[in-house]
Amino acid sequence: MNARVLDRTLIYGSAILLAVWVLIPFYIIAVSAFTPQARIFDFPKPLLPTAFSTDTMQFFVEARGVVPSVINSLLVALATIAFGLTLGTPAGYALARFHFRGREAFQVIVLATKMFPIAILSIPLAVTFLQLGLYDNLLAVALVHTAMALPFIILVTGGVFVAVSHELEEAAQTLGCTRWGAFLRVALPLALPGLAAAAIFTFVISWNEVFAATILTLRTRTLPALVLAGLGTSPLGFKFAGGLFMAMPAIVFIFLIRRYLMNLWGSR
Amino acid sequence: MKMRGARAFALAAAAAILVTACSTTGPSAGGGGTDQGKPFVFASTQFTPVLEQENVRKKILATYQGASVDFITDQEPVILNRIAAEAKAGGQGQTGLAGLENGQFSGLAAEGYFEDLAKLADKHKDKKIPQDMLTLGKLGGSAQVYIPWMQATYFMVANKKALQYLPSGADVNALSYKQLIEWAKNITEKTGQRRYGFPLGAGTTPGLIHRLIQGYFYPSYTGGLVTTFKNADAVAMWNDLKELWKYSNPQSTTYANLQEPMQAEEVWLGLDHAARLIEVLKAKPDDFIAFPAPAGPKGRYYMSVVIGLAIPKTTPNRAGSEALIDHLLKPETQLITLRENSFFPVVDVKLPDDLGKGLKLEADAVAKQANSKDARVVPLPVGLGAKGNEFNNALVNTFVRIVLKNEPIQTVLDEQAPLVQKAITDANAKCWGPDGTSSGPCQVK
Numbered sequence: 218m219n220a221r222v223l224d225r226t227l228i229y230g231s232a233i234l235l236a237v238w239v240l241i242p243f244y245i246i247a248v249s250a251f252t253p254q255a256r257i258f259d260f261p262k263p264l265l266p267t268a269f270s271t272d273t274m275q276f277f278v279e280a281r282g283v284v285p286s287v288i289n290s291l292l293v294a295l296a297t298i299a300f301g302l303t304l305g306t307p308a309g310y311a312l313a314r315f316h317f318r319g320r321e322a323f324q325v326i327v328l329a330t331k332m333f334p335i336a337i338l339s340i341p342l343a344v345t346f347l348q349l350g351l352y353d354n355l356l357a358v359a360l361v362h363t364a365m366a367l368p369f370i371i372l373v374t375g376g377v378f379v380a381v382s383h384e385l386e387e388a389a390q391t392l393g394c395t396r397w398g399a400f401l402r403v404a405l406p407l408a409l410p411g412l413a414a415a416a417i418f419t420f421v422i423s424w425n426e427v428f429a430a431t432i433l434t435l436r437t438r439t440l441p442a443l444v445l446a447g448l449g450t451s452p453l454g455f456k457f458a459g460g461l462f463m464a465m466p467a468i469v470f471i472f473l474i475r476r477y478l479m480n481l482w483g484s485r
Numbered sequence: 486m487k488m489r490g491a492r493a494f495a496l497a498a499a500a501a502i503l504v505t506a507c508s509t510t511g512p513s514a515g516g517g518g519t520d521q522g523k524p525f526v527f528a529s530t531q532f533t534p535v536l537e538q539e540n541v542r543k544k545i546l547a548t549y550q551g552a553s554v555d556f557i558t559d560q561e562p563v564i565l566n567r568i569a570a571e572a573k574a575g576g577q578g579q580t581g582l583a584g585l586e587n588g589q590f591s592g593l594a595a596e597g598y599f600e601d602l603a604k605l606a607d608k609h610k611d612k613k614i615p616q617d618m619l620t621l622g623k624l625g626g627s628a629q630v631y632i633p634w635m636q637a638t639y640f641m642v643a644n645k646k647a648l649q650y651l652p653s654g655a656d657v658n659a660l661s662y663k664q665l666i667e668w669a670k671n672i673t674e675k676t677g678q679r680r681y682g683f684p685l686g687a688g689t690t691p692g693l694i695h696r697l698i699q700g701y702f703y704p705s706y707t708g709g710l711v712t713t714f715k716n717a718d719a720v721a722m723w724n725d726l727k728e729l730w731k732y733s734n735p736q737s738t739t740y741a742n743l744q745e746p747m748q749a750e751e752v753w754l755g756l757d758h759a760a761r762l763i764e765v766l767k768a769k770p771d772d773f774i775a776f777p778a779p780a781g782p783k784g785r786y787y788m789s790v791v792i793g794l795a796i797p798k799t800t801p802n803r804a805g806s807e808a809l810i811d812h813l814l815k816p817e818t819q820l821i822t823l824r825e826n827s828f829f830p831v832v833d834v835k836l837p838d839d840l841g842k843g844l845k846l847e848a849d850a851v852a853k854q855a856n857s858k859d860a861r862v863v864p865l866p867v868g869l870g871a872k873g874n875e876f877n878n879a880l881v882n883t884f885v886r887i888v889l890k891n892e893p894i895q896t897v898l899d900e901q902a903p904l905v906q907k908a909i910t911d912a913n914a915k916c917w918g919p920d921g922t923s924s925g926p927c928q929v930k
Contacts (some may be wrong), residue, residue, distance in 0.1 A: 221909060255768070258745070258748050258749035258750075276535075276536075276539075276776060279539075280535060280539050281543075286751075298530065308706050339566050339570075340566050340569055340570050343566065343567065343570035343571075343574075343575045344570050344573045347570060347571065347574035348574055349580075352579075353579065367920075377765065396757065402843050410667065431563050432563070432566065432567070432570075435526050435528075435555070435557055435567070435580075436526070436555050436557070436579075447533045447534055447535040447538055447558070448535065449690050449691070450533050450534045450690070450691075450741055450742070450743065450761075451534040451535045452534070452744075452745070452764060453745055455535050455536065459535070476795075
């Protein structure tokens with residue numbers, strides 16, 4: 218009995234410690250984002266907010282292009298997830314289920330694309346998209362983000378389908394399902410938590426990506442491309458406001474998806 | 486339940502694809518838009534801080550009446566690569582005007598990506614832009630690559646609390662580096678705090694230490710930069726900088742600018758770019774003073790930063806690009822630029838009396854610096870183009886090794902000299918400013 222209590226205390230204690238460790242920076246950023254400019258340099262920083270101001274946050278929301286860029290970022294991230302999962306899931310499934318010739322080589326090649334620094338591609342990429350007429354278009358950014366996320370998606374989904382028992386699919390087929398139907402009705406639902414994880418991962422890759430987004434767009438910018446270059450040299454108050462502004466949508470999105478993920482795990 | 490989730494997900498994904506594929510370029514806000522003509526982008530490496538960006542859009546471009554303009558700013562490689570990409574793709578690009586530092590034009594200009602603006606320069610003769618600035622805009626060739634837009638410099642700012650520790654006999658307006666070190670030392674000894682500041686930030690918060698090395702320390706001590714990189718005067722200079730570092734806030738390695746540590750009172754005293762000091766002067770004009778950079782044995786060298794405007798050959802709206810230059814060179818616009826973003830006019834215009842206390846402090850310091858008896862002006866490095874960063878890094882690393890890591894001066898200079906030389910030789914850059922002139926690439930002696 219005592220050992221169990223101790224066990225629980227340890228688990229919950231370390232869970233709380235971890236949560237606090239992650240949350241404290243967010244808390245400080247949030248408090249500072251709503252601190253008046255003149256008080257931002259106070260040191261030591263008070264743990265409870267002493268004065269409240271929405272000046273810097275308001276500036277951010279009203280600055281040209283910030284709100285559209287949040288929408289752009291979300292659209293690009295969702296499109297990247299859609300493209301990435303559409304292309305990556307079959308590849309992952311194939312890697313998990315079939316032993317075809319060149320399977321190993323294929324796996325290495327998929328990973329090898331991560332070896333090239335995208336910086337050396339900047340001018341050729343921009344020129345190509347200009348010539349394709351896709352320059353300054355969200356589709357272009359989503360395509361590049363898909364290319365960047367695909368290796369991870371293929372690896373993650375591959376791992377997921379390995380864990381889904383092949384026999385279940387075969388059982389479904391003996392009960393009248395087609396090959397495709399068995400995949401759709403049996404393998405896919407079982408793999409959903411893993412796919413959701415891949416989706417979160419893809420979202421984070423796309424949301425955080427600055428380089429391709431800056432190179433490929435001028436006016437139709439994503440949020441990081443719009444504000445990141447300016448934040449480094451901005452007054453401290455704006456750094457906090459910008460930091461909070463950039464973190465919030467991602468936190469909300471991941472929070473939503475995470476609940477969905479937990480539900481699925483819980484109901485399994 | 487599971488299937489419903491999957492269906493919702495698929496639907497959302499499909500919707501996202503549709504919306505993304507259908508969305509074209511976003512709404513182009515920005516100045517004016519009353520006149521006809523294709524909208525275009527005004528791309529610049531200046532005014533990256535968010536506040537300054539918004540000032541350009543909402544104030545500087547507010548009275549502009551031409552075709553719709555998007556002001557877009559980013560770091561140097563991003564903007565330069567974008568202009569290069571549009572030129573390589575051919576046809577019509579989106580960028581109609583480029584606002585770059587003098588030293589950032591050379592690579593793109595060498596490829597012939599910009600229009601010759603000689604006629605436009607002629608048209609603005611009555612604005613009396615200084616002739617040497619216009620000549621700078623030709624980058625050593627015959628075509629007018631850019632038209633000067635605005636200028637800035639670096640100067641000193643001190644918290645008034647520091648004044649009581651000023652060495653006796655020293656005048657802040659005619660300070661020498663020796664006196665500055667003495668001053669910083671006094672502060673450290675009397676208050677127990679290291680209160681001098683260097684803009685040494687790196688990575689995502691880059692400081693401008695390389696400019697101080699290029700335009701202030703080296704020329705003031707050695708009368709040169711490249712040619713005198715490792716001579717005896719240079720060794721004396723590095724010894725002094727090491728001494729100054731003893732009284733400098735060690736947090737300096739994180740400073741992108743000095744205005745923030747000055748507002749937080751981590752730093753009382755320092756030399757930095759006008760745009761990176763102005764906030765503290767504006768916020769607390771009664772608590773701070775601004776004054777000229779110190780003088781070394783060879784004089785009071787200071788750096789003049791000229792920002793120019795150039796029109797890419799791929800501009801979607803040539804007339805619009807020229808109209809925007811006309812607007813930016815108007816005396817009223819030049820004064821708005823000074824008021825909002827602290828860059829000084831290049832055209833002949835009288836500064837108004839109601840500038841505001843902070844800007845007044847800046848304007849006085851700049852004028853005193855330029856009019857000092859021993860003042861000598863230095864431009865940003867010329868002709869380095871894409872090798873600019875390599876050159877800057879070689880100098881910053883020299884600072885880091887000697888001053889921060891305490892490595893032996895002569896050894897470091899001997900080891901860094903080939904790196905400095907390589908950047909210059911690769912760029913085929915002739916001597917500029919403090920080093921005089923040369924026929925081939927400038928040589929470290």
